[in-house]
Amino acid sequence: MLQSVNLRDYILTNPVKVRATDNIFDAMQVIIDNKISGVCVVDDLGNLVGILSELDCLRAALSAIYNEGGIGEVRDYMASDNLVVAHPDEDIVDVAQDMLMKNKRRRPVVENGKLVGQITCRQLLTAVRSFRS
Template sequence: MLNSVELKDYMLRNPIKVNLNDDLFVAIDRIVANKVSGVCVVDDENNLVGMLSEVDCLGAILTARYNQETSVGPVSGVMTRDVYCVSPNADIVDVAQEMLQRGFRRCPVVEKGKLVGQITCRQLLNGVQTFSQKTA
């Protein structure tokens, strides 16, 4: 069905991202405004340093409220640090299989440590659909 196709042909080239030093509510605003379930977290040089999901945000808010804290702090205190990422030259089928196996909805695309894109289940489906239409 789907032969080898490079990920760069279907990835989002400008994923929604936040800086690791941003206040968590800045990240929440970005997630809500862009209607996404999570964002990539980068440092000042655009190096990928983590991922932040809406579940991470909700957990941090509830924890802060439970502990009667006045702030939730920066993104760096809540984000997931050990992130599975892929190269823009990766095979789209291999990435899809890995994401399915790990239960991921999105995966950052990194080149030389720098965030260059993101692949999501929607982009993967688009790749399959486009390829199917070309071969039909």
Template sequence: MLRSVEMKDYMSTDPVKVKPEDDIFEAIHQLLVYRVSGACVVNDGGYLVGILSELDCLRAILGATYNKSPVGKVSEYMTREVISVKLSDNIVDVATDMMLHKHRRRPVIQDDGMLIGQVTCRQLLRGVKDFATDTE
């Protein structure tokens, strides 16, 4: 029997989240504690407003060091224009688009923009492998 290729079967339902008003060092702490390369940025209502990557954090720290200024808040460094996916999206299509854009993760949202999960390259790799090796 052919296995599912829907997002809902491979995504993480509890991604690391930070808020735009969080200090960048709080966000860095979360990335290090959970050993992830990025976090979803959500507002108080749980709606996706951006993504914060390790590279964003490095940019914040190096810029502050160079300029001898405070590091600042997540909102100053996060990526605001985020490509997200929906629960019903096909993982092969999402994987192809992530390769095209060189993205390592995509937030999964409801139609109204509420964050409900995240999918990473590793999760997609497992899903595509399952699909490709299913011979029944």
């Protein structure tokens, strides 16, 4: 059975990130190169300002084709309203349950406004495996 532990013990401490001013094609390449389904978007001070997913990128690409225009910046397509984040001292079980309830594969981890990591389903599975009886 999974024991209650701090999220800090399982977060990815250096998640892949992009800037809101990056070209969306460059961000797509980052996602493809790192074989991930999305990235955290930060400002110059390391503050989390959004999340960009593969679906956001696909939406951007199709929009550019449909509108026969430029594709724009990450800020034009990222999710930035009502971002759900975790604190590194939260209980991993509570975070896992909330991620399941909201059907989210990742959650940025923020401390004092700064992005300090990310928790993903893979890290949660690692935690479950390590506490297996």
